[in-house]
Amino acid sequence: MALYSEKVMDHFRNPRNVGVIEDADGVGEVGNAVCGDIMKIYLKIEDGTVSDVKFETFGCGSAIASSSMATELIKGKPLSDALKLTNQAVTEALDGLPAHKLHCSVLAEEAIRAAVKDYYDRQGIAYDPKDFPDCGSCEGCHR
Amino acid sequence: MIYADNAATTQMSGAAINAMTACMRDTWGNPSSLYGLGQRAREALEDARERIAACIGASSKEITFTSGGSEADNQAIRSAALLGSRKGKRHIISTAFEHHAVLHTLKKLEGEGFEVELLPVGELGTVTADQVAEAIREDTALVTIMYANNEIGSVLPVPEIGAVCRERRVIFHTDAVQAAGHLPIDVKVQNIDLLSLSAHKFHGPKGIGVLYARQGIPLSNLIEGGAQERGKRAGTENVPAIVGMAAALEESCGHLEENAIRVSALRDLLIGGLSQIPHSALNGDPVNRLPGNVNFCFEGIEGESLLLLLDDRGICASSGSACTSGSLDPSHVLLAIGRPHEVAHGSLRLSLCEQNTEADVDAILKAVPEIVGYLRNMSPLWKDKAGRKKKFVL
Numbered sequence: 221m222a223l224y225s226e227k228v229m230d231h232f233r234n235p236r237n238v239g240v241i242e243d244a245d246g247v248g249e250v251g252n253a254v255c256g257d258i259m260k261i262y263l264k265i266e267d268g269t270v271s272d273v274k275f276e277t278f279g280c281g282s283a284i285a286s287s288s289m290a291t292e293l294i295k296g297k298p299l300s301d302a303l304k305l306t307n308q309a310v311t312e313a314l315d316g317l318p319a320h321k322l323h324c325s326v327l328a329e330e331a332i333r334a335a336v337k338d339y340y341d342r343q344g345i346a347y348d349p350k351d352f353p354d355c356g357s358c359e360g361c362h363r
Numbered sequence: 364m365i366y367a368d369n370a371a372t373t374q375m376s377g378a379a380i381n382a383m384t385a386c387m388r389d390t391w392g393n394p395s396s397l398y399g400l401g402q403r404a405r406e407a408l409e410d411a412r413e414r415i416a417a418c419i420g421a422s423s424k425e426i427t428f429t430s431g432g433s434e435a436d437n438q439a440i441r442s443a444a445l446l447g448s449r450k451g452k453r454h455i456i457s458t459a460f461e462h463h464a465v466l467h468t469l470k471k472l473e474g475e476g477f478e479v480e481l482l483p484v485g486e487l488g489t490v491t492a493d494q495v496a497e498a499i500r501e502d503t504a505l506v507t508i509m510y511a512n513n514e515i516g517s518v519l520p521v522p523e524i525g526a527v528c529r530e531r532r533v534i535f536h537t538d539a540v541q542a543a544g545h546l547p548i549d550v551k552v553q554n555i556d557l558l559s560l561s562a563h564k565f566h567g568p569k570g571i572g573v574l575y576a577r578q579g580i581p582l583s584n585l586i587e588g589g590a591q592e593r594g595k596r597a598g599t600e601n602v603p604a605i606v607g608m609a610a611a612l613e614e615s616c617g618h619l620e621e622n623a624i625r626v627s628a629l630r631d632l633l634i635g636g637l638s639q640i641p642h643s644a645l646n647g648d649p650v651n652r653l654p655g656n657v658n659f660c661f662e663g664i665e666g667e668s669l670l671l672l673l674d675d676r677g678i679c680a681s682s683g684s685a686c687t688s689g690s691l692d693p694s695h696v697l698l699a700i701g702r703p704h705e706v707a708h709g710s711l712r713l714s715l716c717e718q719n720t721e722a723d724v725d726a727i728l729k730a731v732p733e734i735v736g737y738l739r740n741m742s743p744l745w746k747d748k749a750g751r752k753k754k755f756v757l
Contacts, residue, residue: 232668249743254703257665258743277741277743278743281668
């Protein structure tokens with residue numbers, strides 16, 4: 221069996237929503253160069269809805285595919301839905317990821333949360349910080 | 364398809380396949396059997412042993428067949444360690460960028476009370492005979508240093524290291540898995556006591572290798588059982604693979620110089636072309652280098668993505684990124700030569716053989732810069748560096 225599902229390879233080869241939103245309402249970046257993956261998500265929010273989303277990713281095939289799928293899953297959705305996106309949902313939509321690549325889907329979930337948090341900060345919208353844990357819990361950031 | 368991963372494995376040669384199929388068809392007896400069929404297998408086995416010995420300047424009694432390079436490394440190191448410990452010697456010298464077959468064996472020996480000293484390999488990825496001479500102590504049981512590095516292609520000064528070890532009467536093992544069939548090996552001239560090689564790195568079959576042990580160095584068994592291989596490696600001999608290995612090694616050694624000239628010319632074209640990519644760097648010794656090895660780091664991208672996109676264009680290569688190593692860390696070899704993690708993640712190894720052509724090189728030199736550019740264009744790390752928010756490393 222191939223390392224990646226056809227879905228993963230499709231989103232890796234033809235990533236959706238790659239790029240930058242210059243006048244983004246929220247930007248989130250997670251991961252670090254030491255670990256070998258960084259994801260950056262740009263959100264455009266209109267009337268509480270994700271009207272546009274773009275990503276940039278430094279990372280492996282599954283990191284790029286996870287970013288692509290995650291942006292597809294939240295595009296056009298209410299912000300509340302975007303916040304509920306889990307790494308499991310990203311993984312399932314990709315027809316699965318190898319066990320040692322699951323962190324890529326976690327990164328995608330966290331990048332979106334980080335972008336929403338940035339949007340809340342900019343708008344002065346109150347939120348519970350516990351809803352926005354960062355990815356700094358893994359050992360990679362502490363080397 | 365362009366196959367540029369010959370350091371991982373090679374395509375079997377016609378000579379090796381023919382020798383193996385003939386052996387499987389006609390000489391399939393057990394070499395330990397008394398009747399003619401068995402004895403013909405014995406003859407084929409011993410003939411292969413002699414021919415392999417001749418390729419590396421050894422005598423046939425010094426050749427033990429193993430399941431490959433890893434087993435040969437394990438057995439060589441364990442044997443030397445046992446010999447040393449009997450004389451109270453428990454210090455072992457090696458390098459930081461050995462193959463895991465060596466490093467993991469040494470790690471185990473550390474747990475068994477040995478002291479392992481890994482010499483630093485510097486930015487070029489090599490060690491000098493002087494470094495080895497300085498490290499040798501009264502209680503040094505073994506020096507184990509690879510002939511050529513599998514990832515970055517550095518060729519180490521094995522004859523000089525061998526001379527130092529012989530003078531100081533320390534057993535010298537070299538993992539020659541990447542060298543055999545590609546670089547001239549003469550165990551006597553080069554003062555090598557123990558040497559490992561693996562057939563599938565020189566167009567032979569997988570699952571077969573050799574441990575050369577100089578006469579007078581007793582091996583200890585990893586595998587107990589029957590009296591095969593002078594009692595040092597039990598199990599019915601894999602005669603077809605051994606015969607295939609002999610055919611492949613003879614062929615490689617017979618064309619060693621012409622292949623080296625041809626392949627290193629292709630290698631240098633690749634190195635020259637890839638050096639044009641901004642913020643890239645060649646890994647390994649640029650001068651003392653395996654004929655087929657090209658290894659680069661490209662800043663701002665991750666190696667696995669590069670490999671997958673090369674595969675889409677029919678180019679087979681490898682990388683030392685964490686994602687391809689299956690662990691959190693990138694290649695220990697790239698870290699050993701001082702590449703920071705973030706750069707080591709963006710490595711690409713292309714390893715050529717005499718079957719590669721200039722057209723292959725042209726196709727690779729078209730594909731790699733395009734893919735690196737494409738991946739950099741979607742990399743926030745690259746953008747931060749290009750926008751001067753972060754510093755370039757390369």
